[in-house]
Amino acid sequence: MIDRVGARRVILIGTAIFALILLSCEMLGSRIAFLYVFYVSLGLVSGSTSPVPYGVVVSHWFDRRRGLALGLMAIGLGLGAIFMPLLAQRLIATFGWRTAYATLGSAALLISLPVVAACLLDDPKQKGLQPDGCVLAQTPEQDAKRDEGLSWHETWHHPTF
Numbered sequence: 001m002i003d004r005v006g007a008r009r010v011i012l013i014g015t016a017i018f019a020l021i022l023l024s025c026e027m028l029g030s031r032i033a034f035l036y037v038f039y040v041s042l043g044l045v046s047g048s049t050s051p052v053p054y055g056v057v058v059s060h061w062f063d064r065r066r067g068l069a070l071g072l073m074a075i076g077l078g079l080g081a082i083f084m085p086l087l088a089q090r091l092i093a094t095f096g097w098r099t100a101y102a103t104l105g106s107a108a109l110l111i112s113l114p115v116v117a118a119c120l121l122d123d124p125k126q127k128g129l130q131p132d133g134c135v136l137a138q139t140p141e142q143d144a145k146r147d148e149g150l151s152w153h154e155t156w157h158h159p160t161f
Contacts, residue, residue, distance in 0.1 A: 006122045007053040014048020015113050021045060022105025025098050051077055060123045063131040 001010050021041050028034045054073055062069040091100035124131055155161050 001048075002053050002056050007056045008116075008120050008122045010048050011053050011116055011120065012113065014045055014053075015108060015116060018042070018045045018049050019105045019109035019113065022101045022108065025101040025105075028098065057120065057122060061131055065132070 021038070025038060028038055051073065055070060058069045058073050059066060088100055088104065091103055095103070121127060124133070129135060150158065
């Protein structure tokens with residue numbers, strides 16, 4: 001999906017659905033099947049909010065210092081893994097697990113979604129830049145030709161093939 005529609009769209013739609021699923025836990029019934037459906041749906045959508053789509057965006061924006069950029073992105077993941085369980089535990093102890101999930105879903109919907117929508121761009125070309133912030137020197141036709149890759153004939157005769 002990231003390659004077909006772009007990481008930004010996948011992240012935005014996935015975050016919205018993820019937040020709405022978390023919010024829906026307030027309405028869960030007492031049957032175990034509802035809980036299974038809840039967690040299966042969370043599992044299916046959580047890939048769109050994982051580090052994978054963000055890693056794609058970072059890889060498009062950085063060439064020379066890509067490792068550092070991905071490492072800094074991973075720091076955010078690590079910090080979230082440290083602090084979110086503490087916050088979730090505090091919310092669960094205070095309000096119960098359903099309200100805690102709904103609160104975290106509200107935060108994702110009201111904080112994360114607007115920040116991502118305002119700040120995230122799939123590719124530096126959308127701002128007229130190349131990776132690493134260099135100004136785009138090529139014409140759009142040259143850039144499109146470069147993105148097309150090799151023809152079948154060129155591929156067939158290429159030593160790597």
